[in-house]
Amino acid sequence: MKRPIAGAITLAHGAGGRASHQLIQEIFLFHLGNPFLQQGDDGAVLDLLEPDSQGGRWVTATDAHVVTPLEFPGGDIGRLAVNGTINDLAMMGASPRYLTAAFILEEGLSLALLDRVVASMATAAKTAGVPVVAGDTKVVERGKGDGMFITTSGFGLLPAGIQCGGSHAKPGDAVLVSGTLGDHAMALMAERNGLIFDPPLLSDTAALHGLVADILTPRPSAVHVLRDPTRGGVATVLNEIAQQSGVAIEIDESRLPMRPEVTAAAELMGLDPLYLANEGKVIVICEATDADSILLRMREHPLGQQSSQIGQVLASSRPFVEMRTHWGGRRLVDWLTGEVLPRIC
Amino acid sequence: MKHHAEYRDPEAAERLLKRIHQSVDPSREYRFMEFCGGHTHAISRFGLHGLLPPNVRLIHGPGCPVCVLPIGRLDMAIALAMKPGVILCCYGDTLRVPGSAGNSLQKARAYGADVRMVYSATEVLTIAEQSPLNEVVFFAIGFETTTPPTAHLLLEIQRRGLNQVSVLCNHVLTTPAIRAILEGPDQGPRLDGLVGPAHVSVVIGSSPYTPLASDFQMPIVIAGFEPLDILQAILMLIHQVNEDRHAVENEYTRAVVPEGNQRALMAMREVFETRESFEWRGLGSIAESGLRIRSSFANWDAESRYDLSYQTVADHKACECAAILRGHKEPLDCKVFGTACTPETPLGACMVSSEGACAAHFTYGRNLRNFR
């Protein structure tokens, strides 16, 4: 971005693709840049805080949530907010311990809806075993706030010996995913686009720290990267990791777990499932020799029953992500351009 | 998915590829244009490029209605969107296309315009009924596949007397465009065959292609969009070339018949007439290649209702789209491909939508060079 800065925010900046990436680099990192942020991981290890008696370090992460509609099949903005930050901490390998929540409420928002959302947050927090220990609320005038925005922050404890990060993928590593792709994005799109799922398609929003704990035990050093493919989908996450680690990643189209009705919906709308958001899935990059045993443990967990190895990491002079199609053809899986939009062509 | 998965069977694909490799004459090149953006997209998405013999070249044609939409027409839509009280409805494909001065419908929305993406023209009716005090404009684009739904929309708004709705019509026609490509100035190696668009042909039928095959001695195979359809069509074209035939063959017999969809064609004729000429981005003006709303529907024609003037806007000087759309050059031949011109910052028609030759190559295939 040339300075002085001109232009306006567009929806592309929020989609998780190139424009989002550029915004972060050229405004946020430009001003705020420090070693914590430069790493580009889901959270930051607070190394000024003393490790605990077992060498565990504190980690923090934060997440802002905007979603329309506020309530959708399988969840609501509150549940997303709680699970989202818990997952950011889990992706660092940390055990989530505390959450904070700040609300921006639009004048005119239904109190009954707010009540339902907060109740849902409480349930999600209780199920995950992570309390919300601090909060704030502000109200904005009607027309200035899309109903409700929620920002959550979290603190977790990272056990000694665990080092997961986007820059740790190594050539030869296996790439795993914990379950079906695109469910969350499609569940949200369903009503707006006249897609009827019977039984209704539910968002996959879930707190993943239990699954992550199973993945890391017994050999945490075998797990190099954990990341949840939220907005921008698997394609975005794999491109981020490829760039951070300086590697190439090759995935196999026939190994991507997908519900048939989600595949059908993506075909109908002209959407590529690789770019669809998920809120309850994790990508695992691990030593190839440990892949089978990790998959076994994932499949035994309720949130990982359809875990699958989808690809591998390759050495490369420049980072890229590529997919082998069903017939052995190959195509680049590029960064998302713009937002994920349905096509007619 | 029934009628999907069977056409993606990897073993059948391997057999077809083997037959293709066995059927080509190694001493010559086969240059086939796939006219339709959907084929461009499918070929890239399925990674078919790298699997064909090196002397079979697939050239991407201009059958991408978003790519060939002139900047000036998009500017009209943006101008309408910026009018207070107007709700502009459009398909998702057009939201990010840059018009003049870097504007787009999406940017217009960022600056306060009410721009609504629709999946189907029927949603325009719902929007109009929910906002009776607003003027609602539908930005209609597309070839003959997408035209009948717009015709239906106009017939419905006439029937219901929804006088606040209008349509900005940018529908274009397939066979005149193919004719313009084949007739065009001969600046490059000739085409040996054409892969015809399946879904357009469901509407118009296979018979309109016959004069093209005979006038230009051009083999034409109408092909479905699944990988096996495309491979089968390529094989059929190779056979025609080897046997020195130039006929219209139909690979998509499961939905294309010679006379097309008469109901759809009748609705189109009732509502639209052919423009004497229409400008195509990258190709210039083509005679009888676009549709305009008939005067009997003038009430609902945005071009009559609003004071809009069309201004031609030239493309970037370094843009090679004109040559690329005609198959005379390839994306990599263009100086600005991948540098100034990317899907994020498209300068010309071929980069503007994910089906354009340059966008498809950039997004799916720019790695392929490394593997050749």
Next chain:
Amino acid sequence: MCLAVPCKVTELLPDQRARVELDGLKKDISLAFVGPVEIGSYVILHVGYAIGVLDPEEAEKTLALFQELEAQPPP
């Protein structure tokens, strides 16, 4: 251009509309351009409209053509 998908008709609805199904996903669409169709038949769906009807016999023939290739000697 023209993203269109074959879908099965599962229910006929008033006003020339129908419910179609694709691998468990359902959608309500317009039959304005195809006239009466039978439940169980397949239509080609584009932007909320059936633009044509799929001929299952022709589909079978096309698939058979793909399979037959093994048997044919090269020219």
